[in-house]
Amino acid sequence: MATRIDVTGLTAYYGKFKAVSDINFSIEPKSVTAFIGPSGCGKSTVLRTLNRMHEVLPGARVEGEVRIDGEDLYGSGVDPVNVRRSVGMVFQRPNPFPTMSIFENVVAGLKLNGIRKKALLEERAEESLRGANLWDEVKDRLGRPGAGLSGGQQQRLCIARAIAVEPQVLLMDEPCSALDPISTLAIEDLIGKLKSSYTIVIVTHNMQQASRVSDTTGFFTLDKTGEPGRLVEMDSTEKIFANPTQKRTEDYITGRFG
Numbered sequence: 220m221a222t223r224i225d226v227t228g229l230t231a232y233y234g235k236f237k238a239v240s241d242i243n244f245s246i247e248p249k250s251v252t253a254f255i256g257p258s259g260c261g262k263s264t265v266l267r268t269l270n271r272m273h274e275v276l277p278g279a280r281v282e283g284e285v286r287i288d289g290e291d292l293y294g295s296g297v298d299p300v301n302v303r304r305s306v307g308m309v310f311q312r313p314n315p316f317p318t319m320s321i322f323e324n325v326v327a328g329l330k331l332n333g334i335r336k337k338a339l340l341e342e343r344a345e346e347s348l349r350g351a352n353l354w355d356e357v358k359d360r361l362g363r364p365g366a367g368l369s370g371g372q373q374q375r376l377c378i379a380r381a382i383a384v385e386p387q388v389l390l391m392d393e394p395c396s397a398l399d400p401i402s403t404l405a406i407e408d409l410i411g412k413l414k415s416s417y418t419i420v421i422v423t424h425n426m427q428q429a430s431r432v433s434d435t436t437g438f439f440t441l442d443k444t445g446e447p448g449r450l451v452e453m454d455s456t457e458k459i460f461a462n463p464t465q466k467r468t469e470d471y472i473t474g475r476f477g
Contacts, residue, residue, distance in 0.1 A: 223248040223418045224269065224388065228283035230447070231264050231273055238264045240447035242283070244437060251410060251419045253429035253456065256439035256471070261448025262422050265439070266390050269420065270306035271299040287388065304332065307381035311393040313373030315365035315380075322361040324376055328384040343383055350416075351379035352409050371402025375409065382417070389413065391421040395428065407432050426472065430460050438468045 222245040229242040239261035246252050254262035267273040268281050271292060285292045292302050315324045325344045326334075334340060344361070348354040353375045357368070365376050374394060381389060391410075395403040410419060410432045423429050429436050437453035452465045463469045 221248070222246060223288060224420075225286040225289075226265075226269075226284070227286075229265065229268060229285060230282040231261070231268055232278075232280050232282075233276065234278035237447040239439075240449060242450050244450060244453050246418060246420065246435070248418050249414055249416070250435060251414050251421065251433045252435045252437065253433035254420070254422045254437050254439060255424070255426055255429050256448070256451075257441070258424075259448070260439040260441050262437075262439045263392050264448070265450075266392055266420060266422050267308075269388065269390055270308055271302045272308060274299070304328075304384055305386050306388040306390060307384065307386035309374070309377050309381055309389065309391045309394050312397045313370055313377050315368070315373050315376050317364070317366045319365055320362045321357050321365045321368070321376060324365040325379050325383050328380060332384060344379075347379040347383040348376075350382050350413070351375045352405065352412070353379055369402070371398050371405055374398060374402070374406060378406075378409065378413075382413070387418065389417045389419045391419065393422055393424065396424065403428075426460075430456055436460070438463075438465075438471060440467060440471065 224246040226242055226244050230240050231238045242265055254266060256262050264273060268285055273279050273281060281293060316327060319327065322344055325347050326340045329340060329343055345354060348357060353372060356372060368376060395406050407428065413419060433456045435453065436456045436459040438451045438459065439448050440451050441448050452463055452468045459468060460472060463472065
């Protein structure tokens with residue numbers, strides 16, 4: 220099977236600080252990949268390099284290659300705005316636009332892309348809210364503020380907003396860390412449904428969550444404080460949790476460090 224994402228020799232900096240070094244991996248289409256590892260090991264940094272969000276920070280830069288369907292996202296002439304249209308992002312805390320209604324939140328990206336036809340916006344909004352398993356809960360109050368929803372609903376609203384523009388890849392940076400267990404389960408169920416249409420990469424501190432939702436797991440760690448994070452091992456989730464190749468992976472999974 221052809222890969223959707225190919226990362227080669229990726230090194231990411233914050234100013235002079237090297238956050239991660241020489242990261243290499245590939246991800247297949249319509250799959251869920253989880254990044255796990257201790258705090259500060261660079262897994263969220265790597266996630267943000269996959270849609271050029273990393274370079275938004277002053278002094279941040281990337282070396283190496285990130286290819287999606289063969290195209291180098293950091294190649295000359297590549298517009299980072301277009302990259303972020305094809306690689307959506309869901310953040311740790313739900314961030315609906317506070318002054319916008321539920322409907323306006325979902326179609327915000329579509330409007331930025333120049334879509335103005337009301338019937339098309341309504342159609343895509345319903346499709347996206349259904350895709351985020353939120354339609355039945357909000358269909359009668361689409362004009363109310365998105366910020367008035369519960370935390371779990373807000374996160375699903377943000378997922379609806381991300382998939383409304385029909386990205387190829389969906390990135391999730393600890394999407395359940397601010398949610399209660401019931402909302403977390405709803406998001407996990409949703410991830411399982413979305414992978415039939417999207418390639419999903421998720422960062423999580425919850426190893427049980429990684430084992431439940433992902434097909435592939437990558438373990439990141441630091442050799443010692445102050446050194447860049449590294450990808451120690453990446454394999455099928457079943458193998459990573461049952462029979463990892465690297466002792467450092469086994470020690471982390473079993474709670475002996477980290």
